[in-house]
Amino acid sequence: MDPFQNFSKEQLVARKEELSKIYEDYRLKGLKLDMSRGKPCTEQLDLSDGIFDNSRNLVTNDGFDCRNYGLLDGIAEAKSLFAELFDISTDQIFIGGNSSLNLMYDLIAKAFLFGLNGFEKPWSQAGKIKFLCPSPGYDRHFAITEQFGVEMIIVPMKNDGPDMDMIESLVAEDESIKGMWSIPMYSNPTGVTYSDEVVRRLASMKTKAKDFRIMWDNAYAFHHLYDDQDKLANIIAECEKAGNPDRAFLFSSTSKITFPGAGIAIMASSKENIAHVKKQISYQTIGYDKINMLLHVRFIKDAENLKNHMKKHAEIIRPKFDAVDEILTRNLDGKGIASWTKPKGGYFISLDVPEGCAKRTVSLAKEAGVTLTSAGATFPYGKDPKDSNIRIAPTYPPIEELRQAMEILSVCVELAALEKILSN
């Protein structure tokens, strides 16, 4: 499997010297290439500039002036739109602000301060709290639970979602496990979509903690790259069917549909959970930006129109994903030192290098002008136990820069792997 296994020491040293020269040439170019964050590129942003074309007469269909106070949980037509998009009912939806991450943080903060729906005892008075963290995963999720002092348990990601045998056995026995992070569709960074079987097991499994909650961050629900698209089961409906209606909170936003940071964010759950959250949130704000909601509804219109809009996104970023795969394949395939995902959607490619080589690879790339997400960031506490996972975010850079960055990264992967082999 690993051709380097058959190399003599001399051959390995010669290959390393050859790569070092190529690397040094790149380094001297003083490039500045950024593949660190999942940001849309300018061409993608341009797709939504028309959103301001409908900024006259900012009144909803039911006659509410969006320019004034009111409607804590969002305007009716925005609820209807998301109800259609996620196949839930409008009373299961809370529309709040520009950031789904903020809604997730806020929900956890309220669980710690005041307790969840049906549970008067806040988590801050419940002793140790633990969260399951399918990994590699999203660094900003893990940062929130770290800030709250939550103990995070790594659950390995498989091809159909997190390791369900492990999850079921953990939650059945440990009452301090109160929640779980997830990006169930085109997951960050693996691109995996949870299978129907995984969704059903999550919805129906027995949990020792009665207030066990699934943070269902469905950030990439519409972010397909190809015609061959993943499908995700409806967690809210599955939880209800399984007799655990309050178990899951779904989050999503238009950040990578329209404008990151200037879109609208939603939270959905059982009707009772949403009513409870709404009451809690009524203390902190009179309401969120309804003008932006109305502009979004007028722009996105419906599921069919959104599909066409997302196709335009895919046309811009698909060549970038393809380029990453092409360059990694050309440079690293068959060498036994790297494997990577080929996602059908989302914003990331997950690259695995030999154990103990991720930090070194990222650091080599940095020196050569290629900024990647920090090695380890995809695991709780920023610590990848195997130091082998690297997240590639191909969407933001122009494709020529991306191609150059991937050539450099390929050299860094091989160089770091050879350093390790030679040091043994």
Next chain:
Amino acid sequence: MDPFQNFSKEQLVARKEELSKIYEDYRLKGLKLDMSRGKPCTEQLDLSDGIFDNSRNLVTNDGFDCRNYGLLDGIAEAKSLFAELFDISTDQIFIGGNSSLNLMYDLIAKAFLFGLNGFEKPWSQAGKIKFLCPSPGYDRHFAITEQFGVEMIIVPMKNDGPDMDMIESLVAEDESIKGMWSIPMYSNPTGVTYSDEVVRRLASMKTKAKDFRIMWDNAYAFHHLYDDQDKLANIIAECEKAGNPDRAFLFSSTSKITFPGAGIAIMASSKENIAHVKKQISYQTIGYDKINMLLHVRFIKDAENLKNHMKKHAEIIRPKFDAVDEILTRNLDGKGIASWTKPKGGYFISLDVPEGCAKRTVSLAKEAGVTLTSAGATFPYGKDPKDSNIRIAPTYPPIEELRQAMEILSVCVELAALEKILSN
């Protein structure tokens, strides 16, 4: 002073019967008039419709594309604008979201969860926490501290601000008093602006609690009604001068400058406080809506332009404030049963009726189709110890409706007072 004192019982009964007939006539009209909340009227909202005229090329002066992620604490030109408006430096400002109330809530939530700048022990582990609540005041402030289980202490409002002798003696002795609410300019609902002397005493007083904090909700900083305008001293500068640089957090928003709920909100304090808060907030969001910030800066431009814009607001709402005063004067002046404020700015008129008559007055008004803010709402826990304060919010209704509502309210005030006199 009180002419009813000289009335015989028969005269009182006769007057009451006369008023009851007038009241009944109003009641039968089935009116629906709302003076409950401080909302701008449609004509005021129209003043800012031009804000979307500059929605092309959403790039800041320093080249940042507001359509993408980044800049947690706001765009540079928005900081510069608010630095000019509040005479503070740009590194003392955090721009966040559409709601200053949400920033206040969030700061208190973080004090409870993680502790304030320089204090590792969160308030949730500090035993009893108390807040000073100058009253009558803003119901939404009091609701936040009530949600956190904070014990609220009423401090009477005087003509130049809260009773400083009382405040100084309380905070000097009680370490559990950790904070104070305030609307220092054109206060809700009294219209009072804190005098320079009050501001200086607040900034310099000795507090037993080292983490005592002033919540300085400067919501009506630019909301003058007349050419004769109040001026407010700079709390941030005064705190710094007095050697208590971290004591005050200023909050403000454009909610009643442009669009309520769709404006931008700011928080300001010492550079160190803001750096600390920024780090804490970095866990919960990637950033707030920068497009809206840019649109606001392009629309508001500078202090001079804002002044002209606020004059247009004043021209619309000044006649409403004048009408309230005119009708209350005509109907109630000299009867010894009511006193009210004549504010030079802000959104409210504070009406005091005889002790024990506020609830009855509001309830009579409600029955006759006039909705007012609940009696008691202007005090902590929604309980006015004297049951005498009523908040009038004259801005939202069209002036003819407002005049009618004030005629009805006048009748209700006199009727409730006569009921009380006759029951003694």
